Amino acid sequence: KAGVTQTPRYLIKTRGQQVTLSCSPISGHRSVSWYQQTPGQGLQFLFEYFSETQRNKGNFPGRFSGRQFSNSRSEMNVSTLELGDSALYLCASSLKETGELFFGEGSRLTVL
Amino acid sequence: AQRVTQPEKLLSVFKGAPVELKCNYSYSGSPELFWYVQYSRQRLQLLLRHISRESIKGFTADLNKGETSFHLKKPFAQEEDSAMYYCALFNAGNMLTFGGGTRLMVKP
Numbered sequence: 001k002a003g004v005t006q007t008p009r010y011l012i013k014t015r016g017q018q019v020t021l022s023c024s025p026i027s028g029h030r031s032v033s034w035y036q037q038t039p040g041q042g043l044q045f046l047f048e049y050f051s052e053t054q055r056n057k058g059n060f061p062g063r064f065s066g067r068q069f070s071n072s073r074s075e076m077n078v079s080t081l082e083l084g085d086s087a088l089y090l091c092a093s094s095l096k097e098t099g100e101l102f103f104g105e106g107s108r109l110t111v112l
Numbered sequence: 113a114q115r116v117t118q119p120e121k122l123l124s125v126f127k128g129a130p131v132e133l134k135c136n137y138s139y140s141g142s143p144e145l146f147w148y149v150q151y152s153r154q155r156l157q158l159l160l161r162h163i164s165r166e167s168i169k170g171f172t173a174d175l176n177k178g179e180t181s182f183h184l185k186k187p188f189a190q191e192e193d194s195a196m197y198y199c200a201l202f203n204a205g206n207m208l209t210f211g212g213g214t215r216l217m218v219k220p
Binding site for chain 1: 144146155156157158161198200202203204205206207208209210211212213
């Protein structure tokens with residue numbers, strides 16, 4: 001099976017812009033979650049989707065949003081980018097609600 | 113609020129030496145804990161979970177509810193064990209709360 005695929009892998013944006021990141025889960029996995037990884041804050045949970053419904057949301061401002069499509073693919077959007085949004089954004093998929101997550105390689109966002 | 117603490121950012125040992133990566137947690141319910149590992153230029157991946165009580169790549173971890181700890185241990189470290197290790201606490205909705213991570217360096 002193909003692993004979790006994230007696109008784009010790298011991107012550079014300027015403050016005030018918005019960005020959309022995409023994630024294709026492992027075939028058959030209906031749960032997709034997103035994490036932000038930074039040197040200062042480590043790995044932080046953003047949100048989780050299951051069957052197109054957001055089940056859980058981390059402590060991030062409303063500028064961070066996401067959605068899941070009927071084929072389980074997911075996107076996350078960050079609007080009005082700030083310098084502090086520079087991070088590696090990781091997507092993970094899961095077959096069940098067990099905590100066993102399969103991670104993608106991440107999308108590295110740099111905000112200038 | 114739930115929290116996971118890994119007190120050591122870096123742990124350096126020689127090949128063949130025992131390894132213990134520390135993890136402490138705070139959680140009001142019954143915890144489910146995991147260790148994830150990220151080898152150089154690889155994805156973050158599950159190493160082991162406390163429920164399964166299995167040994168993976170020679171690593172074991174025991175949940176100690178009294179001390180609220182879930183330390184990762186290996187009796188004899190190998191160079192290929194060098195990686196970033198994250199302890200994580202599971203919550204509903206596949207939400208994981210990660211510790212800050214410990215970089216393990218195994219020297220030849």
